[in-house]
Amino acid sequence: MDKDSSRPTSNGMKIGFIGQGWIGKNYADNFEERGYEVVRYAKEEPYDLNKETIALCDVVFIAVPTPTTTQGFDDSIVRMVVSLVGAGKTAVIKSTILPGTTESIQKENPNIVVLHSPEFLVEATVVHDVANPSRNIIGVPFFNERYRRAADQVMELLPRAPYENICTARESELIKYGANAFLYTKVVFMNMLYDLALKEGGSWEAVRDGVASDARIGSSHMNPVHKTGRGAGGHCFIKDFAAFREEYERVVGDKLGGNLLRSFEAKNNDLLISSKKDIKLLEETYGDIEKIKTRLES
Numbered sequence: 001m002d003k004d005s006s007r008p009t010s011n012g013m014k015i016g017f018i019g020q021g022w023i024g025k026n027y028a029d030n031f032e033e034r035g036y037e038v039v040r041y042a043k044e045e046p047y048d049l050n051k052e053t054i055a056l057c058d059v060v061f062i063a064v065p066t067p068t069t070t071q072g073f074d075d076s077i078v079r080m081v082v083s084l085v086g087a088g089k090t091a092v093i094k095s096t097i098l099p100g101t102t103e104s105i106q107k108e109n110p111n112i113v114v115l116h117s118p119e120f121l122v123e124a125t126v127v128h129d130v131a132n133p134s135r136n137i138i139g140v141p142f143f144n145e146r147y148r149r150a151a152d153q154v155m156e157l158l159p160r161a162p163y164e165n166i167c168t169a170r171e172s173e174l175i176k177y178g179a180n181a182f183l184y185t186k187v188v189f190m191n192m193l194y195d196l197a198l199k200e201g202g203s204w205e206a207v208r209d210g211v212a213s214d215a216r217i218g219s220s221h222m223n224p225v226h227k228t229g230r231g232a233g234g235h236c237f238i239k240d241f242a243a244f245r246e247e248y249e250r251v252v253g254d255k256l257g258g259n260l261l262r263s264f265e266a267k268n269n270d271l272l273i274s275s276k277k278d279i280k281l282l283e284e285t286y287g288d289i290e291k292i293k294t295r296l297e298s
Helices: 022-033 076-084 101-108 123-131 145-157 169-199 204-212 234-251 255-274 279-286 289-297
Strands: 014-018 037-041 059-062 090-093 113-116 135-140 163-168
Touching (some): 014 022, 022 059, 022 123, 059 076, 076 090, 090 101, 101 169, 135 145, 145 163, 169 204, 234 255, 255 289
Parallel strands (some): 014 037, 014 059, 059 090, 090 113, 135 163
């Protein structure tokens, strides 16, 4: 039995979704399957016609891009679309955002409740992951009765998960970055271990499986050659690690820690460039590929 069957289906609430990429689309599909009235808004047809209808939704999930560019982290799309949520309603940001962003957006929009709930979906298994989440985390900008009620209401809308927690928004925002940054470093380290195993004349499969058998480590993100090349790629890892490193340097100010993160970043960029993997995504975050190469060589 799927975990989502352990919560009641539609309770008469109208649920909105802003953004119909693979995250927003699959969340909206799951809510429809469970009997909720769903309104989808995105810049693409036919969802672009629903812009005004979003204001009528009781809860609105927001899953729009938050890129990291050469100018830094960019949450402008989230800030723009949250204004579409109707007065007295609840906005739930699923996009990855830096700590403090939910608080800031809430202060800019006092007529609604703004929450943060990170997603932990894998693109290849997204339909199953949405219906059977490993964790449901909801971050509130402030702890009081208003936000607690809103968070409890949103939690009841989600398919049940073995781990569920209502925490501060700063904590939920950092949980998402912490997970992505850790897996990024795991990919980079496994690429280094792979190179060492080959140089030592060993079987990578034997080394990989032996390390993965440790329950503390596990078998995910253990393949140095993945999809089109090597390194931590994809739409999340590249941009999120860059944002995490920038935030760490800005907030903590630890030079050794910052240098360590920069070394992981440089090694991963080299792996991506050498194997010609996700070059466009790399350029979106760091700029022209030739300039990236120059920085790696300096």
